[in-house]
Every structure is written in structure tokens, then in C-alpha cells.
């Protein structure tokens with residue numbers, strides 16, 4: 078066990094955990110931030126996607142010992158007023174079915190629009206290819222990203 | 231207007247006192263209500279709630295809570311079922327809060343998610359609940375105003391008499407005291423204000439803001455985390471384990487053996503591994519690490535099976551004796567005299583369900599009570615098996631349903647709920663059991679592996695004389711003897727062989743149909759080609775026969791509705807027009823009471839294949855929620871394409887070779903169709919389900935388009951598996 082201070086959604090959080098503990102479980106078990114989901118644990122499904130310094134990463138495969146002073150953002154911190162263009166577009170397109178994969182999908186999409194506010198169809202497809210949706214909501218995800226992109230650019 | 235008898239069981243109207251009504255919501259606020267309102271006005275919460283009936287609670291301030299009886303797995307019943315109640319109650323959807331009901335078999339019927347039946351079976355009772363409540367509110371208002379009920383009308387949660395009106399909230403207290411009316415009138419379809427419109431998912435806002443909803447998100451005081459270790463192969467069982475190796479690891483509280491076989495085994499108790507090791511600890515990661523470090527020994531119980539031998543068994547079964555499930559005319563004779571016989575064999579592997587949320591369940595079991603909370607499609611069955619296993623009576627077992635991160639049939643089989651219950655009971659400790667993805671994928675209730683041979687006898691003039699279909703399943707049969715094309719061919723035979731296996735299997739989204747539709751509709755495509763007919767015209771000719779002069783009596787479909795969707799998709803897709811670079815496949819299927827026909831457009835540029843568009847015609851009767859309906863159709867199509875192309879569970883010495891998403895392929899974003907357009911038949915028939923019917927036919931729309939694009943017929947799923955010589959890439 079070791080003590081760490083990590084920055085999540087703009088706030089410093091102190092936790093005492095084993096150095097190899099993935100951020101996913103630090104968030105879910107220690108910080109009670111359950112918006113980030115567990116799907117595979119091996120960086121294959123994208124359900125656990127969060128931002129580290131604005132980039133999409135798989136939190137199931139990022140041990141706390143490697144976090145240092147990275148600024149982490151989770152679905153809970155994506156917007157203060159619950160109004161990130163991605164969240165609004167997701168509601169407007171009624172994207173979710175079961176909804177379980179969607180936090181990860183939205184975090185990947187938001188990171189894409191951070192670095193590229195007007196992505197092409199191909200760029201959307203390749204940026205989103207790491208996020209599995211077993212319910213098959215890909216067409217709506219794609220359309221929602223385009224709507225959010227229009228709003229941003 | 232239809233007048234129906236209510237025949238409501240008095241016991242279903244539990245008059246809960248106002249205080250306990252309000253308090254009940256608070257106690258489980260994590261599960262609680264969700265608000266379809268986009269923007270929430272700040273409004274005083276009601277001081278009192280009145281339970282009008284099992285589905286409806288009205289606050290004195292006019293707030294309406296509608297309980298959604300059935301489990302939500304992403305099929306959107308938590309929106310569509312309350313919507314039906316709200317329609318008849320005649321309220322503004324904005325004033326409605328939806329709450330997931332707990333399991334309560336006295337109040338509700340069939341609290342189960344499966345077979346696309348929630349809407350079909352709930353349609354009448356949901357309407358009746360709304361209409362009955364509305365009538366009671368009207369009667370109470372009529373009494374107060376001293377007028378006749380017939381002089382009153384309702385709109386958006388208000389009762390109107392000439393220039394006066396009052397809200398449902400103001401009269402709810404009086405209405406709750408009234409006798410339940412013996413008959414109520416249901417709305418005419420033309421008066422629907424909500425049904426048939428686009429209504430957003432009631433949990434949408436919670437989902438996009440990452441709020442707790444799912445079983446995995448459930449927390450309770452003093453709760454520990456539990457994980458299980460199961461035998462590595464089907465056919466094996468636990469011999470011994472060494473807990474000393476992990477007992478001292480940080481955070482680990484206990485390592486125990488559990489047995490979860492209930493005495494009375496029900497259909498939902500499928501589970502190959504009743505004897506398990508359970509590890510309980512403080513945090514998930516600590517338990518995961520201990521699980522990896524644990525050493526255990528296993529012993530063989532039954533032979534360990536492998537995929538090569540599975541394939542041989544299915545092939546041999548098709549060559550051997552089979553059960554005749556249907557026979558019309560004299561198929562042997564026409565095959566003997568045929569000028570030409572076309573014979574094709576199709577196969578599909580075991581599949582995992584892989585809902586994105588792995589199996590999990592919370593349990594708090596004490597001497598005289600068990601509280602079980604989690605994602606379950608069959609709460610009623612879990613309750614009775616849990617009561618049996620724990621030695622409690624059914625009313626000592628409380629089951630609460632969370633939103634499910636997908637199900638697809640996996641959560642019909644609630645052994646994970648029993649495992650959680652047993653661990654909690656043995657340790658006298660509230661726990662949440664979590665499966666890793668590997669646990670989930672290697673302890674499946676898999677879609678059975680299937681093989682089927684279709685044979686057609688053609689006459690001198692290339693006319694269809696007869697057809698023989700023989701199918702085998704590991705286990706079971708993939709065939710439905712009385713479905714199309716039964717009834718359209720004079721000499722027709724269906725035979726099945728059930729090949730046993732010790733791999734645990736179960737229902738997987740659109741059971742059997744998910745395989746047989748693809749095989750049948752691919753074969754009809756090949757047959758039409760051999761007969762030099764347009765594939766749609768050929769199918770319509772068969773339907774024509776079934777409409778005018780059906781063969782046999784038990785044909786299990788309505789040929790006109792079937793032909794109807796095919797005609798609709800033909801028209802909408804401009805079938806027959808050629809676009810350069812676009813290759814088309816067609817398919818149609820009827821299952822779960824709904825009819826679906828699809829045309830798939832595949833674009834080929836060089837070696838690259840892309841699904842440009844799927845045109846989908848659907849006859850599911852009345853569409854309850856257009857938004858949700860289209861989402862289901864799209865999901866089924868994408869899911870069907872994905873599994874037919876990529877997914878596969880293979881076995882070696884009883885061990886599943888695919889354990890996680892690095893080796894088990896699910897369809898990804900870039901491989902999905904670019905567009906899906908859905909057309910609903912508008913016929914006013916009572917609604918049927920949509921969670922499954924769009925999946926089965928798409929398999930053949932895909933393979934038929936791939937044939938047009940590549941010149942190869944695809945017989946064995948997954949189509950993209952390189953080892954089969956079918957190397958193909960979409961996206």
C-alpha cells in the first residue's frame with residue numbers, strides 16, 4: 078500500500094492503495110465515482126475510457142503509480158453544468174440502449190473533438206473503433222458526434 | 231373506443247399509506263426514479279402520494295409516478311411500458327416520473343425480459359391500468375362537482391368540466407377511495423397522443439452523466455466484494471484449493487467453497503459449475519489479484535470436448551438418423567425423380583452473450599431474510615431458486631432489479647445471483663459478486679452450435695418440386711418445423727437431431743432464429759439463382775402459394791403480412807435498379823411475432839467492402855415509441871452482422887479458447903453499416919416485440935450481398951474467419 082494524490086476532475090484526491098491498482102478501480106471503489114465502467118480489464122472494450130491531460134485512455138490499464146500529476150477527467154467531470162456538447166448530442170440522438178458502454182463512448186468522442194473539432198467520417202470511425210457497443214448503437218454515436226462537432230466548430 | 235372488463239384482482243390494489251409510499255422511494259434512492267423532463271422545473275415535492283393502482287401513484291401536487299414492471303436490458307421497456315400507461319391515463323409525459331418496480335408477483339404479471347414479449351403481453355394490462363385510473367379520477371371529480379362522468383373530459387392530467395378544471399393531484403385522494411370500475415373504455419387509436427411519437431429514453435440523462443444505474447454500481451453499507459473461481463474446462467469439477475496462498479494478501483477476508491445447486495432445478499438454473507471457490511475482500515482489485523494467485527486442483531467429471539470433434543459430431547448427425555418434425559406430400563419420391571438437386575450445408579459456432587456489463591449481483595442474506603439486487607431478466611425464477619437454495623420461504627427473499635448493461639439472454643440464467651446469495655449466507659456478510667470478463671466468457675450459457683442442410687429438388691423446367699431440411703444442434707435443434715417455407719411447397723420435410731454436449735447453453739438473442747434465418751434465406755437466394763428468378767419475386771411466389779392454397783394446416787405465420795414487408799422493402803429500396811459499385815442482398819424473416827424484411831447494400835472499392843445502407847421493413851403492429859423502436863431495429867441489425875462476421879467460441883479439451891475481447895471479436899464502429907433506414911407497416915394491429923426480430927434475417931441479407939460483391943457464397947459463420955478460407959474484411 079502506498080499513499081497517492083491524484084487530480085480527478087480538477088480536485089486533488091488522496092488514496093491509499095497498492096501501486097498496481099488501475100485507476101478504474103481507484104475511481105469506482107475508493108472515490109465512489111462509478112460513472113466509469115468495467116468491461117474487459119485489458120484495454121479492449123473502451124468502457125473505462127477517461128481523459129488523462131485531455132487524451133482518451135483506458136483506465137483499466139493505467140496503474141495509479143503511473144499517474145503522477147496527470148489531470149484526469151471522468152464522465153462525472155466532463156461538464157460542470159451537465160451540458161457538454163457531446164452529452165447534449167447524445168440525448169438529442171437518444172443514443173443509449175442499455176447505456177453501459179456510453180460513458181466510455183462519450184469520453185472517447187469528447188477527446189476526439191478536443192483535438193479535432195471537425196473530424197471526417199473516417200476520423201470518427203477510427204477514433205471510436207476502440208469502444209465496443211454490444212447493443213449496436215454505432216450509427217447513433219456517429220451521428221451524435223457530428224452534431225456535437227457542428228456545435229463546436 | 232373499446233370497452234373492456236377490468237377483472238382486476240382486489241389484492242393488486244395495495245393501499246399503501248401516504249407516508250410509507252413516500253418513504254419507500256427514499257429508501258432506495260439509488261434505484262430511484264428518473265425524470266423524462268429535459269429541464270426540471272423546481273417544484274415542491276408532493277406531501278402525499280396516492281396509490282391509484284399497482285402501476286400509478288399520483289402526488290397531491292399532480293406529479294405522476296408510473297412503475298415500470300419489467301426488467302430493463304436496453305430494450306427500452308422502462309420507457310415504452312410506462313408510456314402506454316400514460317397514454318390511457320391521459321397525462322403530460324413531462325409530468326411523469328418512471329420508477330422501476332420491484333419483483334412483486336401479486337401486483338404484476340410476467341416480470342421477465344425475454345422473447346421480445348414485454349410489450350406484446352403487457353399491452354392490454356398497461357392500457358387497462360391507465361384507463362382504470364383515469365376512470366376513477368373522473369368518477370371522483372364527477373362526485374365532487376355533482377355532475378355526470380359523461381359531462382367531463384381529460385387532458386394532460388387535468389379533468390375538465392365546462393370552464394372549470396382540476397388536476398389529477400387534487401382529486402387523487404378521493405379517487406383512491408373508490409371502488410374499481412367493472413369496465414373501462416380504451417382510447418381509439420386515432421386519439422393517441424403519446425403512442426407512436428418519438429420519446430427519449432427515460433434514463434438518458436442519468437446514462438450520459440454517469441450516474442449509478444447498473445448492478446455493478448450498487449453500493450451498500452459494509453459491503454465486501456466477492457469473485458468466484460470456476461473450473462477451467464467444461465467437464466471438470468473442483469477437487470481442492472489452497473487458501474493459505476492468498477488468505478494473507480492485503481484486503482482479503484475469506485476464501486470459501488460454495489455449492490449453488492438448488493434442490494428443485496428450474497429451466498433458469500443452467501449452470502455447468504455449481505461447485506465454486508469464492509474469494510471475498512475489501513476492494514475489487516485486491517480480490518482480482520488474489521483470484522490470479524489462487525492455486526486449485528480440478529478433476530475430470532465428464533469427457534472434455536473440443537471444437538474439431540463438435541464439428542464431426544454435427545456432420546455425422548446430419549448423415550444419420552433423425553426425427554421427422556414435419557412432412558408434407560412425398561418428398562422422397564420427388565427427390566428420386568428430380569432433374570436436379572441443390573444441396574447446401576450451413577453452420578454456426580457457439581457464441582457468448584457478452585453483455586458489456588459483466589455478471590454481478592448484490593446479496594445480503596441474514597437468518598430470516600435475503601435481499602438480492604442486480605441485473606436479472608428472470609427475477610421471479612431467481613427468487614424461487616434462491617429461496618430453495620437458502621432454505622428460506624419465497625416471501626423472505628426480496629429481489630430488486632437494476633438497469634442491465636445488456637442481457638441478450640445471458641441474464642435469464644441467474645446462477646450468479648444464487649452464487650452471491652450463497653456467499654453472503656455462508657459468511658453472514660453483505661457482498662457484491664463481480665465476474666471478470668474472463669469469468670463471463672468462459673462460464674457461459676452459450677448460443678448452441680448448429681449445422682443444417684437444405685436440399686431442393688428441381689424439375690425439368692427448373693420448377694421447385696420439393697425441399698428437405700435437416701438440422702442438428704449442440705444441443706437441440708435449430709429448426710421450427712412450421713415456419714416458412716413450410717406451407718409453400720407440396721413435398722416438404724423437416725428433420726432434426728439433438729447432439730448432446732456438456733457445454734452449458736441457453737437462449738441467445740432470438741434463439742434458433744438467429745441461425746436458421748440466415749441459413750434458410752441464403753439457401754432461398756441460391757435457389758432463386760439456380761431457378762433464374764429474382765430473389766424477391768421468388769419469395770413472393772412462395773408466399774402467394776401460402777396465401778391462396780397453403781400446404782398443411784399448422785403454418786406458423788401470416789403469409790400476407792410476411793409478403794407485405796417484403797413488398798415494402800422492395801419498393802423503398804428501389805429493388806431492381808443497379809448502382810455501380812453497390813451489391814445487394816435481400817432477406818426476410820418472421821419471429822417473436824414480428825415480420826422483418828431487409829435489403830443490404832454493400833459497396834466494393836478494390837478489396838474494401840463497406841455496408842453502405844440497410845433498408846428494413848418491419849411489421850410489429852402499432853409502434854409504441856418510434857425512437858426506441860428504430861434504435862432496437864438498428865441494434866439488432868448491427869449485432870446480427872457482427873456475430874455472423876466475427877464472433878466465435880471454440881473449445882479445446884473442454885476449455886473455451888476465447889476469454890476476452892482480444893480473442894473474441896465483436897463488431898466495432900468502423901464495421902457497422904453507415905446507414906439503416908426503417909419503415910414500419912401501419913396496420914393498427916396490437917403491438918409485438920422488437921428486441922429480437924431484426925437480428926435473424928440480416929445474417930442472410932449480409933451473406934447474399936457478400937456473394938454479389940465477391941462471387942463467393944458464405945456458408946460457415948463467422949464469415950470473416952480466415953481459417954475457413956473466407957478471409958474478408960468489412961470497414
Ligand code: FES
Pocket residue numbers: 114115116117118119120121122123124125126135136137138
Ligand atoms: S475495461 Fe478498460 S478497455 Fe475494457
Ligand code: FES
Pocket residue numbers: 173174175176177178179209210211212213214304586635636
Ligand atoms: S448501449 Fe449497450 S453496450 Fe452500448
